[in-house]
Amino acid sequence: ATNRTFTMIKPDAVENGHIGAILEKITAAGFKIVAMKYTQLSKRDAEAFYAIHKERPFFGELVEFMTRGPIVAAILEKDNAVEDFRTLIGATNPDEAAEGTIRKLYAASIGENAVHGSDSDENAAIEGAFHFSGREVF
Numbered sequence: 001a002t003n004r005t006f007t008m009i010k011p012d013a014v015e016n017g018h019i020g021a022i023l024e025k026i027t028a029a030g031f032k033i034v035a036m037k038y039t040q041l042s043k044r045d046a047e048a049f050y051a052i053h054k055e056r057p058f059f060g061e062l063v064e065f066m067t068r069g070p071i072v073a074a075i076l077e078k079d080n081a082v083e084d085f086r087t088l089i090g091a092t093n094p095d096e097a098a099e100g101t102i103r104k105l106y107a108a109s110i111g112e113n114a115v116h117g118s119d120s121d122e123n124a125a126i127e128g129a130f131h132f133s134g135r136e137v138f
């Protein structure tokens with residue numbers, strides 16, 4: 001079945017000029033962009049989006065990083081979207097990411113890792129709805 005995932009091109013990748021290259025890899029891999037915006041998270045937004053990580057030692061650093069500049073948020077559609085997108089982006093830690101993956105190519109560290117990809121269909125729906133209204137999804 002066709003389904004969806006949610007992604008963000010994070011502030012590090014935007015700062016380093018990788019928006020175009022990352023979108024090219026995403027569309028070349030067969031993902032259709034059904035929603036997209038260029039935006040910046042407030043501290044409150046980031047704390048809510050990452051609420052699941054609230055107790056982690058890196059939470060403060062994560063919120064600081066994700067709010068420091070603009071991001072690209074998008075909803076992507078493809079068969080097996082969540083799993084295939086996680087394969088495309090590679091491991092959370094770029095040192096462990098496979099050759100050719102987006103994080104291997106564009107990420108510097110486990111914290112500043114260039115892109116987000118939802119980890120389940122349920123979270124994809126929650127995260128997409130966090131950023132987009134129904135009128136913004138095509």
Ligand code: CMP
Pocket residue numbers: 053058061062092110111112113115116117
């Ligand atoms: P992501 O999987 O998109 O969402 C949670 C984020 O937390 C993850 O990307 C990393 O950017 C960040 N993260 C995970 N583990 C660590 C860590 N050990 N140190 C710093 N940031 C981390």
